[in-house]
Amino acid sequence: MAELSIGDEERRESIERIRLRLVPPNDQPTASGNDGGWLWYWLPLLLLLSGPAVLVLVVFDAPSWARAVPVFAYIAVVPGLAWIRLLRLTDRVTELLVGIGLSLAIGVLVAQLMIYLNAWTSTLGLSMLVAIASLPALADLYLGPRPDRSTARSGSGDAS
């Protein structure tokens, strides 16, 4: 078989890319991952209100069976997710995963900061996390749902 010239090869590559939908739809406005309407508000509202709810459980010393799961879930998910949501990523799975990673990182840094500042109390640590999470959640509510062009999916492996 005769070798393809470089031009032929690039043409074939382009065709293959289009066939595989590897070309990012940069020029098409896409949904921000939010449904629009009042239903959109439930997640930022949940992120905002879960903080005070968890703090109430801790401050009023609710039994550990009642507060352990909410506290762990809050620390592991909410602070990072609240910030990541501001980036308006279209892929919810990625948003959640990066949000969890960021939450755990924020938790580590806040806890360690309290040690270095000689200001250790678990309630203070949790309050700091609630403050860190509430700010972006409020901003999220203020900004509201909007179409977003910034994070369009490139299409690779999206068929699943």
Added chain:
Amino acid sequence: MTSSVRLRRAPQRRPWDRPQALLAVALPATPPLVLVIGIIALRGTNADDIRSLGLVDALPTQLYIALALLTAAFVAAVFSAPTASLAPGVRPVVLVAHIAAFIVLLHGAAAFVEPLPRFVPAWLHVGFADYIARTGHTLPELDARFSWPGFFALVAMATRAAGLRDALPLLAWTPVVFNLLYAALVYRVARAVAGDARTPWLAVWFFIPANWVGQDYFSPQGLNYVFYLVVLLVLLAWFRPSSIDRARRRSSRRVRTEAARGAPARLRRSTFGPARRAFGLVSIPRGALRLEAEPLAASRTTLACLIGVALLVFTASTASHQLTPTAILVSVTMLVAVRRCSVRTLPVLLFVILLGYVSYLTVAYWAGHLHDMLGSVGQLGRTVNAGIGERTRGDRGHLIVLQVRQVLAVGIWTLGGLGAWRRMRARRGDLAVMALAGAPFLLLFAQSYGGEVFLRIYTFSLPFMAVLAVGLLIPKWPVRRPLLAAGVAFVLSLGLTGAFLVARYGNESFERVLPGDVEAVDWLYANAEPGATFVALTSNVPWRARDIEQYRYTPLGEDLGPDSVPAIEEAMRANPRGAYLLLTTGQYVWGESFYGKPPGWGASIEHEIDTSGHFLLIYARHGGKIYILRQPRGER
């Protein structure tokens, strides 16, 4: 006219329609069914049947059948339709349920079988977190891990806020939680680099049993593996060069090459035509990397924020583990070196963060351990010896486990290498994945990490090796023989699962924590005066899970303690505030299985102690004994 005829025509029946209807019913039912069978089988397992080969000696056949059924269902779901996407009846949530059931049965097996959380080092980490929770301080002079206290501080804050006395209730299920998180991240990483719908699912399915190393227990490294995957996910998803960037670079390089050599590359290469054709059977074709996946498009602001996220996660990693930040730094540097990360200055930023933390916040550790940190840099031979030679010891069962681990590691690396080659042959090579699979091997030149460096290399390369290994079965979709690929995937999964049970739980005879041992330790803490020394024959004792600063411990590290009567006596007399000798079954099993001590070694020392007349037995229950020294006659 034509269209109306088309509308009236009955839809053509495809050969895979009927199996799909069957799958649509059977697939959702499989995970709960398998989970019930598996949990019943595990709950019915007697932990006392655990012998030299660990949990495998005790597991019932029903569990193996359940795992085989789950694997068959998963593979059938993934390969059920020849279309580019998965079959219409196969919803992602059903595949997620399969994966969750797989993780619960494999990584939660010990939690179902054993009455107490396994692995003594995890108990020690509970003690570290407990100290921070009580005092708000660290103890870097007591243990090096306190110089990287991020994980312990987080746990201390979370457990106290949750109203728990300590973190012990979290131990048993931590591996399951971590692995669910790892699986989701590996799926997303694979989706960012794979061009078909099946590779991410299969990569996760291979990753779960291949992750036998056991770094997912309640530990800083377990958490830091999440950080590692998050940083690399961000870079792979958003910061790869696009095809346009790569084509532009190729084009400029070609112009430079042709200008330098004076002839078009294509013409020169054609002179080697016959040789190239012969070599072509195994060679990698031109353009093997040209169909790499595209990065996600994002605005500059979003990209800047994502880099901020990566830096923050890296900082948390730097503050909570010694090795993982180095692994992240090496991997990111490798991505930049092969031009698969567009933020060329990122390694410098990461290095500055790492250097800053180590220079200022770990002084208490490195001031006395500089040789430990830097002594093995570049000492490849010594590192290999510490990683393989010095760890190959113990009884026959332990040696078999070590061999299975070595075969499994080499097997995964081989599958990854072959998969990479096949993907490149199919022009679906991905340089970023190959670089990330290979980058952790550079850690060999850094340090031996207490002889564990091979385990860590394996762990850090595993997500990418799993993606590449899938390339062996599916270099691109559609594959030529889907039935063969499905069969190989099934057999490979079963092999990995079987090997996992040996490699992961093969040391369960001494890695499980015995109730009798814990009972003795509890008695000790309840009755010993603060400041006393606790002496044991080996470090395999579930102590130091609380009040770590109030007592002294011999041995302190992960090794053997005094193992003769005079040595024990000397260790106990060294502390004028009193000492207690603790003998437990877990110590004897550890000595025999891990260190290759002769059978009956512990019982003979116990006999010597009983007959020496120098020790007074003050506690004996369920295999645990506690002695104090008798006072010499002249001192009464």
